[in-house]
Amino acid sequence: MAMGRPRLEIGTFGDINTQLLTNGHWKARARFRDRDGVTREVKAVATTEAKAKAKLRGTLKDRRRGPAGTDDELTPESTVADLLTHWIATCRADTALARTNPNPQLAGRDTGRRRRSPTAERQGNWAD
Numbered sequence: 001m002a003m004g005r006p007r008l009e010i011g012t013f014g015d016i017n018t019q020l021l022t023n024g025h026w027k028a029r030a031r032f033r034d035r036d037g038v039t040r041e042v043k044a045v046a047t048t049e050a051k052a053k054a055k056l057r058g059t060l061k062d063r064r065r066g067p068a069g070t071d072d073e074l075t076p077e078s079t080v081a082d083l084l085t086h087w088i089a090t091c092r093a094d095t096a097l098a099r100t101n102p103n104p105q106l107a108g109r110d111t112g113r114r115r116r117s118p119t120a121e122r123q124g125n126w127a128d
Contacts, residue, residue, distance in 0.1 A: 007033070007039070008031065008032075008033040008039055009033065010033050010034070010035060010037060010076070011033065011035065011064050011075075011076045012032075012033060013030045013031060013032040013033075013042070013060050014030055014031040014032075015030065016028055016029070016030045016053055016056060016057075017029055017030065018049050018052060018053065020049075021045070024047075025045050025046065025047055025052075026045065026046055026047070026048060026049040026051070026052040027043060027044070027045045027052060028043070028044050028045075028046075028049070028052035028053045028055070028056040029041055029042065029043040029044075029056070030042055030056060030060065032060055032063060034063070042056065042059055042060060042063065043056070044056035044058075044059055064076070074086055
């Protein structure tokens with residue numbers, strides 16, 4: 001039974017292929033497996049073959065980091081300590097937003113204030 005080629009690992013790319021275009025420029029392309037698990041073709045064009053490959057490698061490096069404004073400080077090489085540091089910072093930012101945001105949609109969200117529960121009210125105790 002014939003088997004297909006193995007899937008690329010997330011955040012990695014396959015072989016870089018080049019092609020001379022009719023206008024004299026070079027196109028470099030490779031398949032890249034994004035964070036969502038989908039493999040896509042990534043391309044770069046430059047005046048020489050070496051420049052096209054270098055440009056493509058730069059594009060792949062940027063793509064591996066993820067879009068700006070997301071978790072771009074986390075990479076496949078990040079440690080668990082890096083992940084925890086990022087997660088704690090995100091939680092603190094979310095908590096600060098919940099405490100200061102007058103958005104009525106956040107009314108049911110726990111903002112750190114003490115509340116009376118119906119059970120505690122009957123017993124005369126405060127609940128967190």
